[in-house]
Amino acid sequence: MSAQGTKQTVGQPFGLDTAQGRALDEMVETLLAQMTLEEKIGQMNQVAGSRDTTGAPANTDIEDDVRQGRVGSVFNAFGVEFTRELQTQAVAHSRLGIPLLFGYDIIHGFKTIFPIPLAQAASWHLEGIERAARVMAREGAASGVHWTFAPMVDVARDPRWGRVMEGAGEDTHLTSQIARAQVRGIQGRAPGATDTLAACVKHYAAYGAVEAGREYNTVDLSEWRLRSIYLPPFLAALEEGCASVMTAFNTLNAIPATCHPLLLDQILRREWGFKGMVVTDYTAIMELERHGVAEDALEASRKAVNAGVDMDMQSGYFIKTLEELVRCGAVEEARIDEAVRRILWLKAALGLFEDPYRYADDEREAECLLSDAHRRAAREQATESMVLLKNEGNVLPLSDQHKKIALIGPLGNTPRLIGSWHGNGDHDDTVTLRDGIAQRLGNGATIMCADGVSNQIGDTDTSGIEAALELVRQADAVILALGEDEAFADEAASRTDIGLPGMQLELARRVLEAAGDTPVATVLFNGRPLTLTELDGMAPAILEAWWPGTEAGNAVADVLFGDVTPAGKLPMSFPRHVGQIPVYYNAFNTGRPKGVDPKYASKYLDSPNDSLYPFGFGLSYTTFEYSALKASCSEIGMNDTLEVSLTVTNTGKRQGIEVVQLYLQDVSASVVRPVRELKDFRRIELAPGACAHVRFHITPEMRSFLNAELETVQEPGRFHVQIGGDSTQGKPLEFHVTPHCA
Template sequence: MAVTGLNQTAGRPFGVDQMRNLALGEQVEALLCQMTLEEKIGQMNQVAGSRDTTGAPANTDIEEDVRTGRVGSVFNAFGAEFTRELQRDAVEHSRLGIPLLFGYDIIHGFRTIFPIPLGQAASWHLEGIERAARIMAKEGAAAGVHWTFAPMVDIARDPRWGRVMEGAGEDTHLTSLIARAQVRGIQGNEPGATDTLAACVKHYAAYGAVEAGREYNTVDMSEWRLRSIYLPPFLAALEEGCASVMTAFNTLNALPATCHPLLLDQILRREWGFEGMVVTDYTAIMELGQHGVAADASEASRKSVNAGVDMDMQSGYFIETLKTLVQNGQVEETRIDEAVRRILWLKAALGLFEDPYRYTSDEREAQCLLTGENRRAAREQAAQSMVLLKNEGNVLPLSDQHQKIALIGPLGNTPRLLGSWRGNGDHDDTVTLREGLANRLGEDAVILCAQGVSNQIGEDDTSGIEEALDLVRQADAVVLALGEDEDYADEAASRADIGLPGAQLELARRVLEAAGDTPVATVLFNGRPLTLTELDDLAPALLEAWWPGTEAGNAVADVLFGDVPPSGKLPMSFPVSVGQVPIYYNAFNTGRPKGVDPKYASQYLDIPNAPLYPFGFGLSYTTFEYGAIETACSEIGPDDTLEVSLTVTNTGERDGIEVVQLYLQDVHASVVRPLRELKDFRRIQLAPGAGERVVFHITPDMRSFLNAELERVQEPGLFRAQIGSCSESGEEIEFTVT
């Protein structure tokens, strides 16, 4: 039986219209007919093209390989002059003159760095996320890049995994919406424009579910969970026209994703109808030997290319082995043609056959990077991404009367606030928190600054605490800057203990004791949810700032002083203890849920089941009142859409932004359904005393799910709709589908 869980067609990437698609196809076929087998295989080979300190290629063989047609794509190469030189080797010195495709990891900014993707997701501001992607694409394209390896759409429920910083968190619906926004921002409306890039959705698939949160580790899950939770964001990106797909490093159900026929052939090609290119992650084909499914380079190449891989990133195995595999009949040349056709089509869609140098403009590169407009956009989004976790006693916002600030902590006066995967971002361009406070308060203010503990995050040196306490006693307000170093959340940066590293908790304890009645605001810079239980018990005010990017200090100051109201909501749950992970809001109930029986229940003996801060949580400097949910009826048919609404009122004294969230529960179904699932949200801005009626429409699609046979169905029965400020708050109503 054909699997129909996710059977919408993703189709031709880039959203190219039919007439242009035909023209590009003819162009590609004409070129393909002229190519030797060796030249075809060369197009399937991607190599690193980084530069040394003199600006020359660090890979000394690359120029000769390009001239002989052994390279189709170069990654980690950027800069108009550098890419133009490499492109000239391909176009003017190879037999067919096929242009190179330049790829680069532009994840949350090229030169102007925006908040890490997890931080951007915390804004729940899709237009802002799309704008950030648009700017990073414009900057990257101005520097000679054609193709970015983004967006990363891995659902992640375990904050020990360092790459949670690169994605949108734990929820499938929110991640899918953000994936669409990022693809739109990266690729724009005109794929042939010189200020857009080709996108590459990654890591296909289920990489965010690695066991124990350990990088590159095993994934084993049911096909139901794969299709219900982990695949929809990929389909969303492809439906938006995403040009390419990157395979994941992990195994999935005992088979590496890079040679996985179910993923690469059955689902991606046959069910979704995707016609674009598939590239591996770095040396992933080579790693099939380490996984233990390939005895040598030849077997690794055969398995990956026959499964559906079109381009090999960096291992060089295709160049070494594919010709012999074709000659021996182990790989059909038609399969090679299929892969090369997709690669050439992407190059044609980017306009590289018309003008191979169209992305290599020195003038555009000089004008587009780190502009004032780009900085303003980065500052705005960084402020929108921050989440106010706690504000006991209304410590925040700070007042303009606070003119002597003690800035304490290892992250208070450092530019290392860009986060990992920072493109070509430069720490020298970063606004530190100290600089941001000084910019906000003006020349008359005094900022007393001390690290307190080592700025080598993770060290236990406490020798600087007494100096910090002396400054705290002199100040009329304290800002405590704590968190992780940029290298603590990254690829190959898993952490078993996700508390504050080193002696930072001791510093916080001592500072808060010394401060007395002086207001203390704790700002957290980090790339993942942390276990903050002890800090939460001590600190009256906690602001989660993530790694905010180039405009970090200015954006934090904007929020601390109330110039921008905090409006972020958590895209990942913050656990009470690492012992709870993986932890996520949309879990299944059990046969013995907590609260039914005091002992024989699904619970811990020593900690609660609930997280410290749940998915969707975030405070404001004002308060919001949610009115009663209104609906015209409580019984609908299977094809009906139910309108539900309520009024949200700003009952405080300051302007505020609220993210109103709709959750749905299918109470009784043929398979177990989550306790709640995010289905929609609205981001509204309200002046003091103002109210707004917020309307949601619960559609048949929202009520559908995969049954035990992996068929998407909607079943009659009882549903609950919850509208509130986070996943654990809000009024519920019930309705029935007959």
Template structure:
């Protein structure tokens, strides 16, 4: 039977049913009614099939389970979702198989579209550095448009895990260490992915992950255990999930870790009590890659059958890749070890999303090769990637105003192992799209700078060293090239795959001999700009202390080289701020700005005697949360509160005057922090509670407003009750968590 015949018969049968229903004078069936009718026709095995997901023909993201014939499983209705298939041609073939099944239930196609599809945007941590919610939503919007055009229904993003330990490789996939900032970004990404509504052919379902507390893996070691108090869980790690769900996230993914001894995929507390109970989540939950099967290795269950029982009973609806539902659930129901009602609830959740996507009305609605060609080749998508990339570059240092470089420079030396790398700029979790030449798709720093300067400038090049290894034989050539130039740009950092899943590192120094190369080039006395590519905060103390100018470029995506050139030569004024604290040493980790005070706080950064401090390291990070420089300067002035006492559910209006005191236009991220001076449980030394990204022309002054209400002051007390307590509060406004420009106090009274 041909694809066209299958499609025609499916659509005709649906239309006929709708006509009969209408002829009987009935109202159109709701989605829930349609789901109920379908489930009455399903066997138990077909229900289990809807809860089973396997990887398709693309690169897997973990060990692949032995699953027999994928084709036979789909055509017999034993598989409900495919992971990692991509491109309309491949996806059509899979959907054809699904429509050969008895009930012709369409497949759901998911993919890790983390920071772009064909057009790669900066890694999520880099985008978080932009503190630009509109830009972040735009990035997700473009990713959704392209992925949906390629037949994808569902992305396994955003990752909203709080990351306070840069040894953990997956910090590159999140929004950093702060709960408030991460929550705002989580909502923006969900809105970008899901667009106007599910079912539109330019939208994909979001999957907020990893539920929960995955970012707190002990020692920063991926897949490790997590041990924390309930108050820390609710106050720090859960709010970004709630923000994503409030924004409409369609699905949730469990995490690999155990939380206080219970694997997340079998945590009734997380899934049934919190997610589906207290939060009233109506979407469905999918496990992470084989995480249900892995519960045997945790020592939580004895075998796969017990794993399937534990996960489904706890509220984990879909099994990704391990096959333990397919192999065991039906028998578990027959043995009355798993309630049929729990299976039905899970199936209903999955089917509801398939109906919302419109797949029962047209299983091929997302499979349009013409739309795929058009949407994957839109110049405006590349332009968006370039703009977001430039917004994500953090200027860490600019002594003697080395930057921006002059476009009239005659000889510019480009040195280092990162300068000519193109494909590396995609970073971890980039999508390898069929029939795309990735070697030429991402712009290298060399190509971007060459295009910016044109033929009038002479570009000199020396690699200097490899990313890894101890080979210093290229140093002499690099020094010679630098000595001939008017200025030097050095590109160093991590290889693209040094940060990401399963990429935890015990050392965070610049790999190999790259910092030694920087020392040799700085010794020439030339104006030197160091550009660092990485997926996490690194430790580079010598460079931070001695290099005149430093740009933290992260991994910026398809338009990396052009964005770098835009910032280097001043066409874009950098405005990014760090979403994570940068340590001086791995020994400081975990280090984050919103820590609790202690009974013996250090009175100054160098104090070591009988206080909470290290004897061999000052008590300050190298670069604090919220830090980032500009090519201009800003003055903060005239802090005003419209009242000094906040009562009940009232509000305090806060305003300042922000002035661009430099000679060029720029954007500043104004940050508002609060501190509860005395409470029933100790509170952080400061907490981000608001920010505004403000664009100002040279010399321009603008009023920047904030509102403080009871919600801003609330926290979870010892009884896990969310409320604000009466007392004194410090209000701090500044350019970073450590650069507070204006301060005041107010009182909260019930």
């Protein structure tokens, strides 16, 4: 079946059936017939909201534009009082009373902040990720928000790019499954519910492939790679009913995504049949001039709207130019109507015409935000997201008998642990690591804190190291709290050096030397994979905590002292050196792979090829043993499904969770296939000594791929399947697919 020109209908946004959609269509058509061209264009204009110190709208121009019907949506507007005031201007003072749509970047929490999305992906716990999305939607909706610009589903293989923190890592399958869970959590099952939001999948498309990991940069890749690696998570989100799509900042093969006909018309509309709304990212239409594909605002607007953009975020170009473009025939009014239908349809689906204020509820806002239940959910997910990278000599978990703790490092006693894109979250509500440890150990413990190096992360001041070493010599356990500042992994936060910033590595070296036989556990707070080769060479225990969110300190203490056994697995490879990047587990082989010839091979002279910590990797406080893999048969037909199974046993002394991962390789095909690809996984919990018989089914869909003609095909031949605890584990088992039924 050809990937090009094939209708793959994703259905109505929110998964509404035909009858529900028809009722909304009728409402929209009635309203559209009453609108002037100017009012239609006004619906396509989104502007930023702002407040003064009293909480009132600071920009009175917005209020006037709203009354004139020149604004369809306001973003960064939240809070019951503020959104009610703006909504009143629209419904009570504009000619047609069309309600505003309030959007906000709620990425990993509104007021209760959960771990960053990359950390959530490390849990491999789809139900937990869906629950986190439900909480953030519930809080945002209670505060007047209708629409969140999430999930971010950009597959990313370059950790220099700061926005890796916002996505699910390097793998297409895992990202697709997480995209589905996030859409379910954000949107729920009924779009009119007042505790859900409309979702917006972003950034469409291939933003995670920017050259050199530099924000907003060029993307140049084959259509084969685009369709095979970068587009499936978007399709998964839309199949789950995602209401809207946001365009990306980047160019794709010399055309900016915001005016890309292949992306916005051919694939999104014609092939996938998406009926929802497309919004740009911030000022992206204006940036078409800077890209060099538009001479002025008129040309930028014409290219964007004709390619398929429905709403302009913040540049104001549509409101300035579309009337003139329609008058001169460069844009058909039918295209304007098409865009406005989608915008009005979304407002109608959310119930805003029935009650424009239904999402702004003082009582819900007071009860919902930062509730005890939401804090508990954030704490639980934070513990699930942590990845134990190293535990030499079983340093972890620390014992309750440790009563004199030296907490060393610039991130040990700071609330700056919630990460970037933290919505309306407040550092004042965040539990520091010091407070979490103190609460866990109680009054009988002494927590001695020293930054050691400057808490201005990246500073080269080392004057505090000697004082920190004095505390280390007095302690019966040491915790090193190292990592990045929140601003170091964010939008516009690319780095060429992804090692520990500043003098933190020197601090770690000195502390580990001074500690002697005293146990030292290193905790990392960061938003991207780091190069940790030197730290790994000297630190006995390393816990990747990411940026854990509001309950950071409590969650880390839960894991450090063994109340929770770590079960996280890396969703993104950690390179040995920045010079390896991009390094990812599902690469192609080469005609001269390493190991065939001692010299003329695809390898480095100064480093192994593989990553320091591979995709899917993560240790536990217990151990798991995998039995030999068995298959129901060794030969199957093209339409058959193969069952494979094995037994996983907890051979340690603690209860634990293991993520059992299935990888597949098509050994010989018409195009080169990856050395392995994640196709399925199971998250199982086992008591000490317990075992589980785990079955997987390898379907024809799992064996399919895009061929050189961009056709989705399955080919007969030889396959390898391996199952293990990470992408490097498990002995491959061979099976054959024949052209005829077995």
